[in-house]
Amino acid sequence: MKRDVCVLQILVLLIPHVRTGEHPPAPSSVRVSSEAHGGGIYLKCSFETRPGSFLGFVVVWLRLSALGLREELRQETTVHTSVHIELDGFNLRLGDKIYCSSSSFFLDSPEVRSPAVDSAEFFAGLRMTVSESSVLEEGGVYQLLLESTVPLPCVKDSDRCSLLLQLNTISQEEEQLGADVSLSSCAVELTSDPCADGPCSRTSLHVSPITDFILDGNRSTIISVKAIVTENVVWSGYSPEPLQIQVQDVQSAYCYSFTDPHTVTFDGRCYENSQIGTFVLFQSAACGVEVQVRLWECGGVEHAASCVCGFVVRDGGDVVSFDMCEGELGETFPQLNVKHRGPRSKLRITESYQGRKLTMTLSSGAFVRADVSSWGMSLTIRASGADRGHTQGLCGTYDEDPHNDFHSADGTEPLDLHSFVSAWRLPPGSSLFDSVPSSLSETIPLQFCLCSHTAAVSLSPDLPCPQPSPHPGSIPPSSLIPSLDVTQEYLTPAELLQTQTQDNRYD
Numbered sequence: 167m168k169r170d171v172c173v174l175q176i177l178v179l180l181i182p183h184v185r186t187g188e189h190p191p192a193p194s195s196v197r198v199s200s201e202a203h204g205g206g207i208y209l210k211c212s213f214e215t216r217p218g219s220f221l222g223f224v225v226v227w228l229r230l231s232a233l234g235l236r237e238e239l240r241q242e243t244t245v246h247t248s249v250h251i252e253l254d255g256f257n258l259r260l261g262d263k264i265y266c267s268s269s270s271f272f273l274d275s276p277e278v279r280s281p282a283v284d285s286a287e288f289f290a291g292l293r294m295t296v297s298e299s300s301v302l303e304e305g306g307v308y309q310l311l312l313e314s315t316v317p318l319p320c321v322k323d324s325d326r327c328s329l330l331l332q333l334n335t336i337s338q339e340e341e342q343l344g345a346d347v348s349l350s351s352c353a354v355e356l357t358s359d360p361c362a363d364g365p366c367s368r369t370s371l372h373v374s375p376i377t378d379f380i381l382d383g384n385r386s387t388i389i390s391v392k393a394i395v396t397e398n399v400v401w402s403g404y405s406p407e408p409l410q411i412q413v414q415d416v417q418s419a420y421c422y423s424f425t426d427p428h429t430v431t432f433d434g435r436c437y438e439n440s441q442i443g444t445f446v447l448f449q450s451a452a453c454g455v456e457v458q459v460r461l462w463e464c465g466g467v468e469h470a471a472s473c474v475c476g477f478v479v480r481d482g483g484d485v486v487s488f489d490m491c492e493g494e495l496g497e498t499f500p501q502l503n504v505k506h507r508g509p510r511s512k513l514r515i516t517e518s519y520q521g522r523k524l525t526m527t528l529s530s531g532a533f534v535r536a537d538v539s540s541w542g543m544s545l546t547i548r549a550s551g552a553d554r555g556h557t558q559g560l561c562g563t564y565d566e567d568p569h570n571d572f573h574s575a576d577g578t579e580p581l582d583l584h585s586f587v588s589a590w591r592l593p594p595g596s597s598l599f600d601s602v603p604s605s606l607s608e609t610i611p612l613q614f615c616l617c618s619h620t621a622a623v624s625l626s627p628d629l630p631c632p633q634p635s636p637h638p639g640s641i642p643p644s645s646l647i648p649s650l651d652v653t654q655e656y657l658t659p660a661e662l663l664q665t666q667t668q669d670n671r672y673d
């Protein structure tokens with residue numbers, strides 16, 4: 167500052183003439199950026215000017231207060247086209263919104279000033295943003311971006327500059343209803359990039375609403391970063407502004423196939439089916455899911471009728487059947503058969519009433535439930551929100567329009583019920599009951615964590631997920647009927663061995 171004043175005085179002496187009536191040109195491209203020098207963080211106000219004009223500049227640093235008022239922090243006079251101010255953690259802190267304003271004057275007539283030109287607002291600190299602030303409870307994945315506009319603290323005597331951030335979520339009514347949002351990680355590390363023309367550091371993770379299949383209202387969740395623990399006085403105790411995300415309920419859709427079978431589609435269209443054979447009941451392109459159903463003759467001598475004798479589910483790499491179709495009507499009980507187990511299986515099987523009620527819950531939270539009788543079984547199928555707009559088969563197109571439910575695979579609407587049912591018939595020997603496809607595509611699901619109870623847990627980049635997100639639909643209890651999780655029972659040692667072999671094949 168003193169040096170600048172001396173330079174000003176010398177320059178004034180050197181200027182050969184005195185101006186009259188002329189105004190100095192205002193500075194242009196006024197901007198604030200950040201830099202690290204000697205372990206400190208500095209904000210820089212820079213601007214451009216007309217060359218060869220013998221100008222001086224008055225630069226004012228301003229902060230936008232919480233009430234939206236501008237507070238002057240400092241004013242200085244210079245002949246240079248940039249000035250610095252230290253972000254010292256006292257007068258200027260992380261989280262502050264800063265401007266600079268620059269006006270020019272002729273060195274030989276400093277009382278005549280150009281209009282002041284303001285920079286854009288510069289936010290100094292960490293910023294957290296989410297790609298959508300209101301999301302549907304249907305298993306979507308949204309980006310959560312964390313970026314720092316100022317340099318990160320560096321490890322002493324090292325080039326390594328980084329920050330470990332621990333994330334926390336708090337949902338409305340969480341104690342009664344549980345968390346409503348999960349994160350791909352509860353801890354992330356920010357590492358430094360050059361601050362030139364952009365953020366000094368940036369990382370992203372993912373947010374996903376928890377699919378609970380209950381109408382718990384459109385709840386809000388606050389996502390926050392815990393106060394930073396570091397020896398650096400500027401960063402110590404700082405946490406960025408939390409953000410809010412709202413999860414909107416999605417009404418669950420059910421398809422029913424009762425007795426000889428009276429079918430109700432996801433969109434509520436009712437019809438009777440008297441054909442026997444193997445059919446696609448429900449297929450969802452979105453989730454890699456298919457449910458096929460087999461119907462046998464179950465009528466008497468006078469009235470022909472068909473009933474469901476079994477179903478088979480494909481969920482990613484899992485293919486599991488539950489059927490009695492090979493036995494004699496009235497004499498057999500369905501058998502559960504794990505035809506293929508995927509390496510990342512999330513299929514769950516529960517039984518109640520001594521196996522007469524069996525539920526297969528898929529990785530998306532959709533389920534198929536069978537109520538077994540001597541003549542066959544009735545089925546209930548729940549679609550997940552992620553299936554909406556993506557289903558085909560005898561359960562119809564789940565899109566809240568019952569009129570388009572009698573459809574065919576190519577999208578054209580069949581003329582009548584018989585042709586609709588026929589359109590979903592599978593040729594003999596081609597179903598999942600008969601054989602498992604040689605390649606079962608299985609998307610690798612992203613891991614999601616509950617970050618709502620991490621306060622007492624010390625996280626690190628090596629342990630970023632203290633508690634995995636619950637299986638969709640598993641909270642709160644989806645049924646009032648006591649049931650037994652028998653998933654493991656069907657994983658015999660041979661199947662475990664097979665799974666390991668498959669694991670290697672997929673690696």
Ligand SMILES: [Ca+2]
Nearest residue numbers: 380381382415
């Ligand atoms: Ca819900």
Ligand SMILES: [Ca+2]
Nearest residue numbers: 433563565567
């Ligand atoms: Ca429909």
